[in-house]
Amino acid sequence: MSSKREALLSAAKDLLWEHGYEAMSPAKVLEASGAGQGSLYHHFKGKKDLALAALEQVSAEMQSEIRRLFDGTGRPLARVEEYLLSKRDGVKGSRLGRLALEYSILTDDELRQPIANYFSLVEEKIRNAVRDAAQLGLINPDLDADQVAVTLVAMIEGGFLLSRVHKNPAPMERAAQGALFMLRALATRDIPNWMKRTDAPAVTRRTPNA
Template identity: 45%
Template sequence: MVEIVERSSDAKERLIESARQLIWDRGYVGTSPTAVLRRSGVGQGSMYHHFKGKPDLVLAAERRSAELMQAQIRRLFAGEGSGLRRIIAYLMSERDVLRGCSVGRLAGDPEIVADDELRKPVRETFSVLVRCLTEAITEARAVGELEARLRPEQTAAALAAVVQGGYTLARAEQSVEPFDRAIQGALDLLGVTADDIIGPSRTPS
């Protein structure tokens, strides 16, 4: 019985991860149940044993992407260093720029944004990001690392928008250069110098 449960659990995980990768690259419409089954190597009967249908599987895949991104964000902002260092580490994180953000790309999918339940993981993830950025900016202002004129919540939203917009610019040009320019522009607006940048570890996005 234990062996059967383990195989069933493995099949479910493969379905979720396969759907997650396909949605990341193809979006909701482009992610067919057939494509998920082909990529996962799981049988159709197993798929409908674990999920009611495509929307149910897509939601599970979205939640997985959201959980992964939220965990990465929390890890980064709980790391060592000052508030400014953590902001720089976030902006300069290593990313698969041309593929884009696994959660951010969901926000541009009409089928997902039109559905409150499917949109929820996206909304929650960016709430976590903006909150972590806001706390780091507030801390950096308090010790004089950032100018007092910067409003933490508004600045946090702007930085999140720079990263997500940078992905779009990069994909439009099929080059990472527009993304890099956007990040450098954000650092310039924060008044960050080359000396400030030296030191933060470049962690996966």
């Protein structure tokens, strides 16, 4: 059967993480996988098709991980805390977030979608956990759950970015700690008016132009 297909996909996943999409050349994929040109263009239509398959696989893996993390049975906010405190290599970067700023990703909705889907899921899981916590009286029910979700994810991804800029793992760790603190602060404080929930739908529930 297709033995080289897996090798190509695996190499592409690694190279996407390390070099990004634009800098992932077919030649590098071939070298890393041990396959020849023929295998690549037999199993995939070209570079973009390979990258898309690899991205969808990475996105699926990471979504599984998120579901596993959030489908626990403890305190709702404990699951969020677990997400925030996951082990991360700040300098290596967020496996999907790392690609998010590339021009090719912004301009190609097919490539952007698996990345957006992952983040939409994380945001949704945090939103739901915050709502669950509110129903159980563990957090202020006036809190805008979507606002909280977006803010926490932004802290994590921003921490990755700063760690890379400074080539230093510390900012990632500090940002994650800051996110944890914010969550705990929110769980116990009065919420300012502008932070309160409105009837507007969640903004990042689904991505436009997808």
